[in-house]
Amino acid sequence: MGEFEVHRVRFFGLVPAGVRCLACHPRGARLALARTDGTVEVYNFAANYFQEKVIPGHEARSVESLCWAAGERLFGAGLGGDITEFDLCGLSAARGVDGGGGPIWSMVASGTGTQLAIGCEDGSVKIFQVVPGGGIQFERNLDRRKGRVLCLSWHRSGTYIVAGSIDFFRVIDVASGQTVQRIMVNHQVEKAKPECVVWAIALLSSGTVVSADSFGRVQFWDWEQGTLAESHTVSTSAALSLAVSEKEDSIVVGTSTGATYQLQLLPVKLGGLEKCWVRTKPFQFHSHDVRAVAHSSTALISGGLDAQLVIRPLMEKVQKKGYDAVLRKFTFPHRRLVSCARKARLLLFQFSQYLELWRLGSTEETGKDGEVLPPCRMPEHLVQLKSKGPEHIYCSCVSPCGTWVGYSTASRFQLYRVHCDGDGVSLRKVPKVPKLLPPAYQLQFSADSESLFVASARGSVHVFQLLEPGGCKHLHTLQPPSGCSEAVYLLAPSADGHWLAAVSGDWAIHIYNLKCFQHHCVVPAYSCAVSALAIHPSTNNLVIAYSDQQLFEFSIPEKQYTSWSRAVQSRGLHRTWLERDSPITHITFNPKNPAHILLHDTYLLCILDKSLPLPDDSTLLMNQSTLKQLPETARKRQLHAFKICKKFQPLLFMDLLDENCLVVVERPIMDFKTQLPLAVQQKKFGT
């Protein structure tokens, strides 16, 4: 693998926000997720559960409920009292309509997807119409009763809506708007206990109402008779969320302790007709409250306040035995939050509302493999740059020379000049930045720090020229020839400043010639999202990592895949490589060794040596430790191209500073778990 001096950085204080609500797309291909800081993310299940879209949050936005309606439109409602439609092409919150009932606690779409019902703080349930062209319109109010409506569920046929509140829930007939039944939930509990809050509710097509309340009970009611059919106490703490499967024979419940339970409708006697609900599987994937659960056709999905999204496939639903049946856990975003200025040895950390610029420390000692070297100069926190306004940051970048820093929020784009004189660091804002339609989805500086590439909406990329001592001029706007409705989310400039590769939301990779500002070619279409790409400094080959862990190398001057890439594809990548959980988020190269490609994902970093043979499925992929112990001759026989190191986990960033120096940015999970909201005590035997 080579000897590297590794700067092991653990001072990136990222605290991911907890997951607040989930919404599975009716046709099951996508999952929308909202976090407590207002960020909305969309995961594409077909593209190996890749986080394909991220809409950064807003200080004033709280999303309590998300739902898909009218096909591909995503709506969210929160305590601000607005119903917001999220523009997934432009990656922003498009329109907000005031609900008119105070903070909105829950929102549900009708079976047809043309209407939305919201449950408000003042106890009213309102129906809104989804307008086909865009936006929504108030239709009517249903019967209003005292008590905030915390959860809603709409019957599949659209006839009834059940609204859960504090101590009771009621069933409303949609056609007349009247409450037809009101059922008290806690009359069986002694008066000493506090009120019973119905956190989640579901109305099955058979007419059974399922409620999850703050006493940890999941209860099944026959609302027409007003009777309790079954009651299951799944937890001592509150049951916070509930999701029913499409076939209505399986329910997943999330609780305050971080445990999720599955309840299934099973026949009482084998082969009999009578069925009852049984609590089948308990899971403990989260350490904090599970406030969001979803049930897809093959998996149980839960999101907790510990910022984890867990997808647990159900064995009996999975068709083929393969990697689809494996548990998936996502904590960190699938994009880069760190940029590195190699020459200046600076790191720029992107938080949600500010940026931090750090200078790496240095050491003068040398040592053997595995030794920890004491630094002679500690890493310094140079500058903390707060973004103005309540919006969260979309993207940020630092130039390779370390003197330019840029970032973008939903409404502004700022560029700064950094001056390091002796001990002091000063930041000066660049005035008269060219006006472009915000936001910028990705920023990249060219290798010579003289141009800035800004990824924008509709597949276009703006090229700015950076002027000394601190100015910026718009040079050109590059656009794909056939038009594109989605925004560009990844950029890769070449080291010689000749080429630029841009990936837009429709997964098409366009390559532009920067000398004449013309479109050069399109990489052949592939059925998966691009998670990282980079252009080799000397050969101008574009290395692409897809979210299904495939690797391609495309020669830009020749406009075709390289022979090495064809060899990899015909051979097929190693099974262990394809079964990795997290996507590759950064690709970089070693200028001194053109055959090396360095890449990393959350759990490993890999140096790909193109000059060595590719491994086949029978050999061990992670063989670095075994190779170390072998003598020289035996080692040469067993060497293969993938040199993997799993020592640094979880990785947020990895880059090569110079020939023998690597920087890895880790974020150990325990480091931020102590900063999350309090968790419920779990009494364990013997403690």
Place this chain on the structure above:
Amino acid sequence: MVRRQKAKVAAGGKRRAPAALPSPASSSEDEADEAPEEVPFGVAREAAEAERKLAGEAARRHRELLKEKRRRHQELFAEQKKRRLLPEAVLQELQELQDVSARPTEQAVADDPGEELEAGAVQLEQGHDEVQEKKGKRRKGARTKGNYMAVCLKDDSVTGLHQQLAKDFLNAQLYGPHTNRVQASEFFSFANKRDPVKKAAVQFVDKSWGQDKKEKAARFKKRWLATQVKNGV
């Protein structure tokens, strides 16, 4: 003798206000023999009217008092409202400004279109930062004097209160006294305790312990070093 006098007084009293005075016990035996006294209708009517008038006056005074109070409150509110709005002249100019140029897009998108605007009222306190920032921008043809741009902001004082109440409810329900919440160090230390190799608790040392002592020590060290350097030199 005494009894007779008392009885006479009692009888006289009865004539004047027949309903009011209860008959004293001593004269009961006399009254039991006598027939009830005759009271002319007019006297009774006058008495009742006088009473009604008194009650009416009291009620009217009470109503006047309430009206006065309400009027004063209305004036106070009008006063406060006027104080919050800008002076008339500025409002007029702003109205013209709005009519002439289009509203800035970013602010318009953020606003709730359903909110009512009172003649282009601008909440200066909330918009202070925004106005400060827009200094330097000029619109051609709209204004030549002054270099600010007025933007309309959402009036969210009431929604803020509702939102705060909702958040408080959520906090109380999830993190209130009856939930079994525990500190992070305690929660994560269980795993360390039950490991085959026992480790120290998570966050064993709290960095905020003895904060002032540490600061004092740092200051003393600085001073001491300075004196050492001075003496050394």
